[in-house]
Amino acid sequence: MNRLQKIKNEMSQQQIDCIILFSSRNIYYTSGTAQFSICLIPLDSDPKMFIKRNFDRGKSETWIKDVVQLNTTRDVIEEIKARKLDKAKIGIEMNYVRVNQYLKLEKALNAEFVDVNPLFSHLRMIKDKSEIESLKKAAKAVVNVQKVCRETLRPGITELEVAAEVSREAKLNGSWSPATNFYWDANGFVLASGENLYTPGDYPILSGVGASKATPRSASNRILEEGDIFVLDFATNVDGYHADHARTYFIGKPTEKYKELYKLVHRVLKTIENQILVKKEIGVLFKEIKQEVGKYQEYFQGFNGYRQGLGHGVGLELDEPPGIVENNKQKFQVGMVIAFEPKLIIPGWGAIDFEDTVHLRSDSTEVLTNSPFENY
Amino acid sequence: MNRLQKIKNEMSQQQIDCIILFSSRNIYYTSGTAQFSICLIPLDSDPKMFIKRNFDRGKSETWIKDVVQLNTTRDVIEEIKARKLDKAKIGIEMNYVRVNQYLKLEKALNAEFVDVNPLFSHLRMIKDKSEIESLKKAAKAVVNVQKVCRETLRPGITELEVAAEVSREAKLNGSWSPATNFYWDANGFVLASGENLYTPGDYPILSGVGASKATPRSASNRILEEGDIFVLDFATNVDGYHADHARTYFIGKPTEKYKELYKLVHRVLKTIENQILVKKEIGVLFKEIKQEVGKYQEYFQGFNGYRQGLGHGVGLELDEPPGIVENNKQKFQVGMVIAFEPKLIIPGWGAIDFEDTVHLRSDSTEVLTNSPFENY
Incomplete structure (x- = not known):
């Protein structure tokens, strides 16, 4: 049809x-x-x-x-x-x-x-074959963007300088700016380090603080230092379809606490990706994943009043239904493409944020964005 | 007040x-x-x-x-x-x-x-002192973007590769993406070469054809060749304020017709910038400038049914009142900041497009964007 x-x-x-x-x-x-x-x-x-x-x-x-x-x-x-x-x-x-x-x-x-x-x-919400093809192209592009990010990070560089390199790579991969979110006013991606990881953003919670108070999100003039945590949550738009992808990096030698939380959020993401999600109730997955986070639940997807969902549909818009939220009684279906983004945001410490765009098939959850993880 | x-x-x-x-x-x-x-x-x-x-x-x-x-x-x-x-x-x-x-x-x-x-x-429409300061910063940034464009252009490079370099430079200058225009859906700039200069865009006329039919504007995969005309019309957003700036370039040795039209549009822009515009009726200026274009009037600001204004206000939004259009009976006022963009778009041939962001003072028209012109 x-x-x-x-x-x-x-x-x-x-x-x-x-x-x-x-x-x-x-x-x-x-x-x-x-x-x-x-x-x-x-x-x-x-x-x-x-x-x-x-x-x-x-x-x-x-x-x-x-x-x-x-x-x-x-x-x-x-x-x-x-x-x-x-x-x-x-x-x-x-x-x-x-x-x-x-x-x-x-x-x-x-x-x-x-x-x-x-x-x-x-x-x-349900993507057809040609849409999946475009989503895979966007995923390939955003994996390249994360690779450039990893290669660019060093003490002394500013957030804006990293933003410049990743924006360049996105364009080289044929990516148009991601679709606009109404409340953002402008296209954006999340790029933040150090204290900017837990300074609540306007939308979403982890957004970065921006180059000025007129544009209070994404990259700022902050200079990266040894001991910083760094998050890039970037989206590409190829053939009109998006892929949303986040990784967290450490500048210098990672601390034990960083390694512990890195492993925890990595395990949480893999818990989602190793499931056959089709026919599962969305809200049920949300609650299970929250449990998986264990003693860090108070920092799951934000803190205090500042929280966001565990993910969202991805397609012609960067953020489209279904929302992966606690009260969503819909079931996952074959052909959905979802960006899952488990994260811990800890005030005074930092954040760990991973995001993959995945395609739901009847027999598996196909991860479209496959940037590497550290083997801590 | x-x-x-x-x-x-x-x-x-x-x-x-x-x-x-x-x-x-x-x-x-x-x-x-x-x-x-x-x-x-x-x-x-x-x-x-x-x-x-x-x-x-x-x-x-x-x-x-x-x-x-x-x-x-x-x-x-x-x-x-x-x-x-x-x-x-x-x-x-x-x-x-x-x-x-x-x-x-x-x-x-x-x-x-x-x-x-x-x-x-x-x-x-009337900018105060602090707004003018921010507009000047945005102008400085966009002049740097045009400089990088000029240095990047060569036969064999694609439009998207040029887009990558200019996007990188904008970020290095602290520029957030330009504000969104409702009908564009996404932030964009005009980047086009060869036949893409006279392929009517969705908005504005001269827009480029884009990387896919889902995003039909700005840079494409087209490879630049000797003998191409190239236009970059870029905007920066610094401290929330924009500067809008276009220049036209030739790949290789320019033809006589190119030089003739380059000089003509350059003279037209200078005719505007050398006037004290304050108290002049906007529509009157439009008509005078159209006259100035002489025998090329049918290509002034577009062709056939596809035409655009001679410019627009610039500030917290990239395109804001006043519109520099034929039927505008408003008068220019001290404190306005206007982007003037005279252009000729000739089907089958190409286009010449220059744009400067200028600040209207009581005693002069202050050009904020000062990229060089060729001395043909």
């Missing part, structure tokens, strides 16, 4: 008469092109692409047959009226569409608007 | 009783911190910051005195009710707030909602 048919099945079940897509990620998923456009998907008639720019390229890339030039959103409204769908139940991406755009639609149409973000999240 | 007073003056004139800010750029402008938060600005009482993370850092950075921990948006709604503003005229950023967030506010409050994006755009 192709993607359009899957979308229409969901629409039928939820009694949605028509969808208007605005986000380039869902448009790319649905149509095969990421050119600036709006995609109309009526339940009972053929879909239509309104492409603004580049029209010729978009038309040649999409498998949708009915393609017209987009001038303004009014073109789409007129089409909806022509198809007598202006009083229908219309799905929009409520986590993406902005208020000013919504108010225009609300004024022009007498429709009942519903959120189709869950519909697309649900479908996009 | 401080920024909060200026905001309240505007609120008073527009009879807005209360503003709820969600965007980190306006929050940073208003409060001095960019930590993940919501900022409440009632007209007749003191402002209040609701900081989610990192609370301690946010509190130490902001000049707003009343600061509390943010748990959910409901905290803000309760505060509005407590101040009896729930039936008032409330300003929100309609170009930033998403539909799901708006519907929560609309349900909880009986307010009349108005868009305060124009209010902030209006205030932010």
